[in-house]
Amino acid sequence: MNLDYSGDIMTLNMGPQHPSMHGVLRLELKTDGEVVVEAIPHIGYLHRCFEKHAENIEYPGVVPFTDRMDYVAAMNMELGYVLAVEKLMGIQVNDRVRYIRIIMAELNRIASHLVAAGTYGLDLGSWTPFLHCFRDREKILDFFEETCGARLLYNYNWIGGLMFDLPEGLERRIIEFLDYFEPLVEDLNRLLSYNYIFIKRTASVGIIPPEVAVSYGITGPNLRGSGIKFDVRRNEPYLGYEEFDFEVPVGKGEFGPVGSCYDRYMVRIWEVLQSCRIIRQAIAKLPPGDVHATIPKRVKPPVGEVYMRTECPRGELGYYIVSDGTSKPYRVKVKSPCFTVMSGFREYSRGAMIADIVAIVGSVDIVLVELDR
Amino acid sequence: MESIRDLLELIPYTTALPVWVQAILPPAVSAVILFLFVAVLAMFAIWLERKVAAHMQDRLGPMYVGGWHGWAQSIADTIKLLLKEDIVPAAADKALFKAAPAIVFIPSFAAFVVLPFGISSIVADLNIGVLYLFAVASLTVVGILMAGWASNNKYSLFGGMRSAAQIVSYEIPAALSVMPVIIIVGSLSMQQIVRAQTGGIQNWFVFRNPFTFLAFFLYFICSLAEVNRTPFDIPEAESELVAGYHTEYSGMRFAFFFLAEYSNMFLVAGIATTLFLGGWSQVLPAQWVPKQLIPGPILFFLKALSLVFVQIWLRWTLPRLRVDQLMYLCWKVMLPLALVLVLGAGLLAVW
Numbered sequence: 001m002n003l004d005y006s007g008d009i010m011t012l013n014m015g016p017q018h019p020s021m022h023g024v025l026r027l028e029l030k031t032d033g034e035v036v037v038e039a040i041p042h043i044g045y046l047h048r049c050f051e052k053h054a055e056n057i058e059y060p061g062v063v064p065f066t067d068r069m070d071y072v073a074a075m076n077m078e079l080g081y082v083l084a085v086e087k088l089m090g091i092q093v094n095d096r097v098r099y100i101r102i103i104m105a106e107l108n109r110i111a112s113h114l115v116a117a118g119t120y121g122l123d124l125g126s127w128t129p130f131l132h133c134f135r136d137r138e139k140i141l142d143f144f145e146e147t148c149g150a151r152l153l154y155n156y157n158w159i160g161g162l163m164f165d166l167p168e169g170l171e172r173r174i175i176e177f178l179d180y181f182e183p184l185v186e187d188l189n190r191l192l193s194y195n196y197i198f199i200k201r202t203a204s205v206g207i208i209p210p211e212v213a214v215s216y217g218i219t220g221p222n223l224r225g226s227g228i229k230f231d232v233r234r235n236e237p238y239l240g241y242e243e244f245d246f247e248v249p250v251g252k253g254e255f256g257p258v259g260s261c262y263d264r265y266m267v268r269i270w271e272v273l274q275s276c277r278i279i280r281q282a283i284a285k286l287p288p289g290d291v292h293a294t295i296p297k298r299v300k301p302p303v304g305e306v307y308m309r310t311e312c313p314r315g316e317l318g319y320y321i322v323s324d325g326t327s328k329p330y331r332v333k334v335k336s337p338c339f340t341v342m343s344g345f346r347e348y349s350r351g352a353m354i355a356d357i358v359a360i361v362g363s364v365d366i367v368l369v370e371l372d373r
Numbered sequence: 374m375e376s377i378r379d380l381l382e383l384i385p386y387t388t389a390l391p392v393w394v395q396a397i398l399p400p401a402v403s404a405v406i407l408f409l410f411v412a413v414l415a416m417f418a419i420w421l422e423r424k425v426a427a428h429m430q431d432r433l434g435p436m437y438v439g440g441w442h443g444w445a446q447s448i449a450d451t452i453k454l455l456l457k458e459d460i461v462p463a464a465a466d467k468a469l470f471k472a473a474p475a476i477v478f479i480p481s482f483a484a485f486v487v488l489p490f491g492i493s494s495i496v497a498d499l500n501i502g503v504l505y506l507f508a509v510a511s512l513t514v515v516g517i518l519m520a521g522w523a524s525n526n527k528y529s530l531f532g533g534m535r536s537a538a539q540i541v542s543y544e545i546p547a548a549l550s551v552m553p554v555i556i557i558v559g560s561l562s563m564q565q566i567v568r569a570q571t572g573g574i575q576n577w578f579v580f581r582n583p584f585t586f587l588a589f590f591l592y593f594i595c596s597l598a599e600v601n602r603t604p605f606d607i608p609e610a611e612s613e614l615v616a617g618y619h620t621e622y623s624g625m626r627f628a629f630f631f632l633a634e635y636s637n638m639f640l641v642a643g644i645a646t647t648l649f650l651g652g653w654s655q656v657l658p659a660q661w662v663p664k665q666l667i668p669g670p671i672l673f674f675l676k677a678l679s680l681v682f683v684q685i686w687l688r689w690t691l692p693r694l695r696v697d698q699l700m701y702l703c704w705k706v707m708l709p710l711a712l713v714l715v716l717g718a719g720l721l722a723v724w
Contacts, residue, residue: 010527012527012528012531013527018615019615034531034535034696034697121692124692124693125603125604125606125691125692125693126690126691126692126693127426127430127689128426128429128430128689128690131430131431131432132430132431135431191690192692195691195692197604197691197692197693197694198692200694200695200698201692201693201694201695201698353695353696353697354531354614355693355695355696356695
């Protein structure tokens with residue numbers, strides 16, 4: 001124990017049941033008054049043996065399980081798995097499937113970032129942005145419901161194709177939604193992002209320096225918030241993301257050091273706009289085709305192993321699949337973005353105040369179900 | 374209270390009652406009336422807050438209970454809270470735990486005594502009215518600290534500590550910011566202060582001179598901190614401390630905290646109205662409308678409720694400050710500013 005502290009150290013258990021722990025994260029805080037000397041995350045309250053389950057289910061049956069990992073961005077979760085199996089089997093899907101997958105993944109990214117931004121406002125005591133974000137997210141979920149019948153857990157991306165084609169006129173309605181939604185991002189910025197108190201609370205808090213971010217393997221918006229321009233969609237394109245014109249926003253450190261909570265938050269806001277751009281382009285280019293054309297009758301990949309990484313809203317999601325030639329995977333290992341970002345939590349939460357801990361947990365945007373799997 | 378005494382004299386046989394009953398009856402009746410009034414007001418404020426918040430957030434809020442826009446929702450909620458089981462945590466300090474809600478509520482109730490609703494509608498026009506207000510209001514912190522400590526919950530303790538620090542700190546700029554008004558009036562009596570502002574909007578202290586103008590905003594911000602409203606709601610910061618000092622409370626005791634919070638909201642709005650917005654006096658200048666058309670109490674309510682609306686508006690717009698930022702704001706911004714205002718108003722009065 002550090003003897004420099006004059007006061008007693010009090011242990012405060014934040015979570016697993018706590019309003020702002022984004023699920024069931026438990027933080028063991030060693031507090032000296034309001035200052036947190038050390039914050040130790042305890043995970044595993046939602047461990048559901050996904051990887052073990054996957055070994056006992058046939059390949060297509062794993063898809064709904066991947067949905068349940070990150071229920072906020074289920075489309076992206078299943079996309080990664082499906083792409084990995086397709087890579088293993090050597091399936092080439094047609095352009096329509098590719099573009100619909102991109103549209104769905106990006107719509108889900110917007111929905112997920114809206115949840116992140118909204119709940120972040122909530123963490124900092126601002127209620128109204130939360131409900132505004134959820135209002136717009138509902139509209140995206142309506143599209144998903146129209147497409148595949150589910151609002152949260154879709155099972156839409158199938159190995160080799162899609163569950164259904166887009167319903168009649170959905171492209172037009174998505175464009176209408178984007179026309180309505182894009183100006184609202186500026187609304188949200190005026191309400192929350194440029195608020196003086198909000199900036200004060202976030203701009204110099206929870207700083208993840210670039211080298212720390214790299215050494216802990218932090219990915220996604222959290223890495224880009226630290227000023228490192230790395231996006232799997234751009235650096236190692238899959239699904240043909242190289243055909244699209246979009247930018248990779250990085251944290252600028254406008255109001256404080258680069259890598260603060262504010263930067264991570266703003267990266268998400270900018271990414272929402274980039275996703276809108278990608279969707280517009282994908283809808284403009286959407287070719288005709290049969291989304292069921294390449295769905296295999298039996299999914300029985302050859303013996304081998306594959307690693308496929310995709311950019312999900314929370315960072316880089318990797319699936320490592322080993323096949324022994326049977327219809328069930330021998331091993332499915334998930335490289336979870338939330339887990340890597342949480343592993344560095346002790347490092348970047350040191351010396352924060354209790355209120356800052358809430359701000360930091362909110363800014364790294366974790367989903368505990370995916371973290372624990 | 375005088376008017377209530379007069380009223381009671383109209384009722385037959387009251388003079389036949391024993392003397393001590395006669396002595397105790399007028400205050401008791403006023404207390405009961407005031408209590409009912411405060412309770413109804415708090416329930417109305419809760420309903421108002423929910424409706425305003427809902428409309429700001431693109432939803433409707435309570436719509437079913439009672440028919441028209443869920444007007445009876447707060448009544449239903451209150452009844453529900455009163456009927457709930459009274460839970461005292463096993464590890465709590467029982468006596469303190471049970472006493473705390475009352476100690477939080479009584480001061481905010483007692484402070485209503487000196488609020489001048491109209492020319493004659495005031496329970497007691499004390500000659501030390503403002504002083505009494507600040508003295509009584511600062512008692513709340515004792516109850517909050519008791520609640521935080523007695524719950525035997527770390528979050529409650531944090532909430533209680535934060536609240537104590539916050540209320541004690543903000544009392545100073547709040548008290549200083551009313552000084553310019555008192556310097557001008559030369560009296561601490563609430564009725565005197567209102568009388569000094571009669572004759573229309575140009576006589577209100579907000580618009581009297583630049584110092585009182587600033588003092589109004591200063592007082593309003595400090596009052597937000599004193600009643601733990603956003604952006605200063607750190608003692609009960611939901612996302613940090615669950616519910617702060619009343620985390621462990623449920624049922625009727627929780628209802629008392631809630632009642633106290635909302636009656637405090639109206640109380641500080643009422644104080645601001647009295648001190649700066651002319652209390653029950655008319656809005657239009659006396660040159661144009663020589664006679665007061667709208668009854669004083671109604672004007673008072675309209676003014677105070679518009680301030681309550683601003684409080685609600687701020688709450689649903691702004692994020693929350695951090696503890697150290699709150700203290701910084703109090704000691705390094707508000708307090709010097711308040712001192713400057715007092716000095717300026719004093720010099721202006723002498724000159």
